Amino acid sequence: MYNTLLTDLSDGILVVTINRPEKLNALNKEVFAELNLVLDEIVNNSDIQSVIITGSGVKAFVAGADIAEFVGLSAEEGIVVAKHGQGTFFRIANAPKPIIACVNGFALGGGCELAMSCHFRIASDNAKFGQPEINLGLIPGFGGTQRLAQLIGKGKAMELILTGNMIDAATALQYGLVNHIVSLENLLEKAKELLKVVNAKAPFAIEAAIKAVNASLDYSKKGFEIELEAFGACFSTADSKEGIQAFLEKRKPVFNRQFES
Numbered sequence: 495m496y497n498t499l500l501t502d503l504s505d506g507i508l509v510v511t512i513n514r515p516e517k518l519n520a521l522n523k524e525v526f527a528e529l530n531l532v533l534d535e536i537v538n539n540s541d542i543q544s545v546i547i548t549g550s551g552v553k554a555f556v557a558g559a560d561i562a563e564f565v566g567l568s569a570e571e572g573i574v575v576a577k578h579g580q581g582t583f584f585r586i587a588n589a590p591k592p593i594i595a596c597v598n599g600f601a602l603g604g605g606c607e608l609a610m611s612c613h614f615r616i617a618s619d620n621a622k623f624g625q626p627e628i629n630l631g632l633i634p635g636f637g638g639t640q641r642l643a644q645l646i647g648k649g650k651a652m653e654l655i656l657t658g659n660m661i662d663a664a665t666a667l668q669y670g671l672v673n674h675i676v677s678l679e680n681l682l683e684k685a686k687e688l689l690k691v692v693n694a695k696a697p698f699a700i701e702a703a704i705k706a707v708n709a710s711l712d713y714s715k716k717g718f719e720i721e722l723e724a725f726g727a728c729f730s731t732a733d734s735k736e737g738i739q740a741f742l743e744k745r746k747p748v749f750n751r752q753f754e755s
């Protein structure tokens with residue numbers, strides 16, 4: 495039914511697998527469009543009680559937004575891309591049914607942001623998290639600057655976003671980014687075990703709880719708006735063009751490190 499997603503519904507739990515393993519499940523336009531379709535299905539299909547999002551293969555959950563689609567974007571186009579990403583991830587965060595991430599490998603950039611938009615996260619022991627956009631001369635644009643700070647605290651978020659360094663599953667657990675670590679083979683089982691407990695509760699209360707817990711965080715629109723503008727502005731720099739091109743050419747970027755107007 496979908497081109498880039500696999501879906502499997504059993505016992506009220508919909509498993510959504512992002513399925514572009516040859517590109518480490520990078521989020522291109524089609525994945526975003528299909529994620530929005532599956533979100534419609536999640537809301538409208540009463541057989542779905544809760545949802546797991548995971549990645550195909552043993553290497554990656556999602557290795558980021560598809561960098562190939564970033565080539566040549568103007569600042570305005572960058573904002574449009576970020577708005578679309580933020581909008582999709584807001585739909586996940588505000589979904590009336592629990593959506594949890596089973597992080598089965600790299601969760602980088604948009605992949606980390608996707609996992610953070612889910613209601614909570616479980617990781618396999620090979621999982622790796624990071625916001626490496628800085629290496630492309632960019633910043634996280636799909637809610638990452640806001641949600642990472644909310645989840646692990648401003649200091650640690652700042653370090654990860656400014657260095658672009660990755661953290662392993664054990665560090666993610668220590669930081670509170672994930673709730674549990676299990677082996678890759680047990681990842682979906684662990685998630686299903688937890689969701690079975692949740693699925694036995696009253697749906698109205700589940701929806702109300704999600705709404706209330708979300709409201710406990712300062713989802714100040716301003717932070718997200720600042721992120722949009724700043725993400726877009728990065729695309730008007732020569733450094734971001736160099737960072738994106740260097741990734742695609744499999745070489746290290748050479749940044750000129752000058753601020754541009």
Ligand code: COA
Binds near residue numbers: 561
């Ligand atoms: N966008 C587009 N393509 C991506 C991608 C992304 N975010 N991440 C990986 N890929 C592609 C690679 O280009 C490669 O494609 P190819 O085989 O056609 O050349 C394929 O997925 C496999 O990735 P590769 O880099 O060869 O795997 P690796 O094991 O050497 O490295 C990573 C794994 C995750 C460290 C590396 O792929 C990476 O750094 N990805 C980008 C992460 C990133 O910057 N994300 C934020 C984007 S905003």
